[in-house]
Structures are given as C-alpha cells and as structure tokens.
Amino acid sequence: MRHLFFYGPSGAGKSFALRRALRDCHPGRVAGFCTHKSRSGGVYLRAADAPPLEADDRLVARVSQRPPEANAARFDALGTALLSSVRPGDLVLMDEIGFLERDAALFSGRILELLDRTDIRILGVCRGPGPRDTPLLTALRAHPNVTLCPVTVESRDAAYALACAFLNESAPARAADQEGR
Numbered sequence: 586m587r588h589l590f591f592y593g594p595s596g597a598g599k600s601f602a603l604r605r606a607l608r609d610c611h612p613g614r615v616a617g618f619c620t621h622k623s624r625s626g627g628v629y630l631r632a633a634d635a636p637p638l639e640a641d642d643r644l645v646a647r648v649s650q651r652p653p654e655a656n657a658a659r660f661d662a663l664g665t666a667l668l669s670s671v672r673p674g675d676l677v678l679m680d681e682i683g684f685l686e687r688d689a690a691l692f693s694g695r696i697l698e699l700l701d702r703t704d705i706r707i708l709g710v711c712r713g714p715g716p717r718d719t720p721l722l723t724a725l726r727a728h729p730n731v732t733l734c735p736v737t738v739e740s741r742d743a744a745y746a747l748a749c750a751f752l753n754e755s756a757p758a759r760a761a762d763q764e765g766r
Contacts, residue, residue, distance in 0.1 A: 587730040588700060588707035589751045590679075591744055598741030599710045600680050606748030607678070607708075617678035617707075618667040625649060628685065630663050633678035646685045653685065660689035668695045671705060676752070679709030682725060684717035693721040700728045708748060 591599040600619075607615060614634070621629045621637040626649020629639055643663065646655040664686075671677055677699060686693055699707060711725055713735070726733060736744045 586732045586751060587703060589732050590709045590711045591734050591736045592711050592713035593736035597736045597738050599736045602741050602744040602748055603680055603708060605745050606752055610749040610752040611676060615678050616671045616675045618664060619680045632667055655685040657688035660686055661691035664692035665695050671699060673704040675705045677705055677707045679707055681710035683712040684719055686721060687719045697724055700730055
C-alpha cells in the first residue's frame with residue numbers, strides 16, 4: 586500500500602485516527618498539511634507538524650456562509666508551499682482534501698504529482714463520492730497508488746489500527762533512508 590486515504594461522514598473520527606496513529610506509531614518527520622476549522626467557520630491551512638493557527642494569512646475558506654467561500658489563490662500559494670519540501674522517503678500528511686480546493690489548480694496539480702511518486706508515502710483524508718465531487722477528488726480516488734478506507738464512528742478504532750500498520754510498513758524504508766544520509 587503506497588498511499589492511504591480515509592473518507593467518511595463528518596465527525597466519524599478520520600483525522601483523529603490519523604493524528605493518534607502519527608503520535609503513537611511514527612516518531613519521525615512529517616511533511617504536508619492539515620486543515621483546521623474554527624468555531625466561527627474559518628478553515629485554516631498549516632504545516633502537518635505545526636499547531637493549529639488561526640491567522641489571516643492561513644485562512645483558505647469560510648464555511649459558515651452559504652455557499653462556502655474558498656480562496657483559491659491562497660490554497661495555491663500556501664498549499665503548494667507546504668507541499669514543496671517533500672523529500673524522498675518522507676511521510677506526507679494530507680488532512681484534508683475536499684471540494685474547497687476546486688479552483689486551486691496549482692495546489693491540486695501538486696497533490697496529483699505527489700500521488701504519482703513511489704518514493705514517498707501519503708496518509709490522508711479526502712471527501713467521499715458525492716454531489717460536490719471535483720476533478721481532484723475523482724482523480725485521487727481512482728489513482729492506482731491510493732488505497733481508500735471508509736471510516737465511521739464505529740470503525741474509527743479499526744482505522745487507527747490500519748494507519749498504524751501503514752506507518753509500521755513504511756518504517757524499514759524510513760530507517761534505510763536515514764542510514765544513507
């Protein structure tokens with residue numbers, strides 16, 4: 586399994602299972618990005634290894650209004666920058682990919698480039714199939730390097746175990762990579 590993505594309903598525990606697995610099963614470097622939704626409905630983008638930060642320059646969308654409003658230029662600039670430092674052997678976190686990135690062509694393109702790579706591992710969360718599908722989501726879910734795993738509240742512990750197994754599977758490659766540095 587090269588890249589593993591969880592999908593499922595909001596509140597099922599997808600991101601929780603990833604974060605818990607990273608804490609418990611992966612002591613190394615993590616590249617990539619995380620999103621954070623504030624109580625006021627702002628969506629912020631940050632580095633995978635950074636704490637949540639509700640700063641104006643990290644705000645990529647507002648979901649408290651209908652329809653939600655995304656800032657494609659900020660997704661492109663910030664998201665692409667967060668994915669630019671990926672090195673061979675890295676574990677890349679992508680939490681989460683949804684419909685808000687629809688018009689962020691540079692960011693979407695960088696994600697697709699990374700999915701093609703076999704010298705990295707990606708652990709992520711994506712939106713499941715539905716009426717808000719985007720070309721990025723369709724391509725991600727159909728990608729030959731991607732394994733998809735549905736998560737529900739009832740299966741979140743199994744998702745955690747699968748994420749740990751995925752991380753442990755990549756451990757020998759990480760150790761060999763670090764020995765060569």
